[in-house]
Amino acid sequence: MTVALETVLAKAGLRISPVQFAEMIEEATRRLSPATPDPADYFSAEQRDTLTEVGLDLTPRRPDEVDSRARAVAAQTVLRDSALTVGDAAQAVGVDTSRIRHRLSAGRLAGWKDRGGWRLPAWQFAASGVLPGLDVVLRAVPSDQPPLVVAAFMTTPQADLRINDEPATPRQWLLAGGDPTPVAALASMLGTPA
Structure with missing residues (x-):
């Protein structure tokens, strides 16, 4: 194993x-x-x-059901394991650690406090630094959305974002130079009923 x-x-x-x-x-x-x-x-x-009454099943999970x-x-x-520390992020972007902390406090980078300091999800970085248009997208993300939801959104193909007629993830869209506005519009809907 x-x-x-x-x-x-x-x-x-x-x-x-x-x-x-x-x-x-x-x-x-x-x-x-x-x-x-x-x-x-x-x-x-x-x-x-x-x-x-409206049909919701509130019975406990059966022993043979997969644990969701x-x-x-x-x-x-x-x-969590793939997230960068402030030092790692600073090195990836080519700036001082204080700049990374400033971007976190300004909402221009996503992250969360963990044991040992800030952790920054890897999806928001590109080979050339920060994902293009990230600040526009992050401004649109509702503040109550946890990092896991935002990461899933940024790395899941979206029907409204197409590259070569194929659904693209928001990350792929932005890396390809796509306009961040449609990604921001989709991000603003996180947490709302479909």
Whole structure:
């Protein structure tokens, strides 16, 4: 198992040992929710009745069902492991660390505070520095959206962004020199019902 996981981590470009990866998954899982959450416990009796009336299934997960937390834990672990420190980001962009901190406080770079300082998602950097048009996109992202949601958006093909008639991710669109305005319009809708 360790060799297989080591191979998967290496193919994904993650610089982490299988043991460290497993520890991160365990920590992320603990923070997400109880191992066997009962959806009904999150609502009052009146809310449960209303939700059940409109067809929402509030029964606990069956033992044979895949735990929906697994994908979220894996994605969160990869996001955290691939994120840059302030020093790494400064080196990638070619500026002083104080400039990176200033960009974070001004909302021109995305990041979160973690043990040991700021972490900056790797998706926002390009070989030549910061992703073109990033500041326009980040201004449009609702402030209540967590880093994992923003990362998923930036790295998932969007039907409205097309390169060579194929759906492109917002990151690909911006790297190809696309106008950041349509990406910002899509980003502004994060967290709203479809």
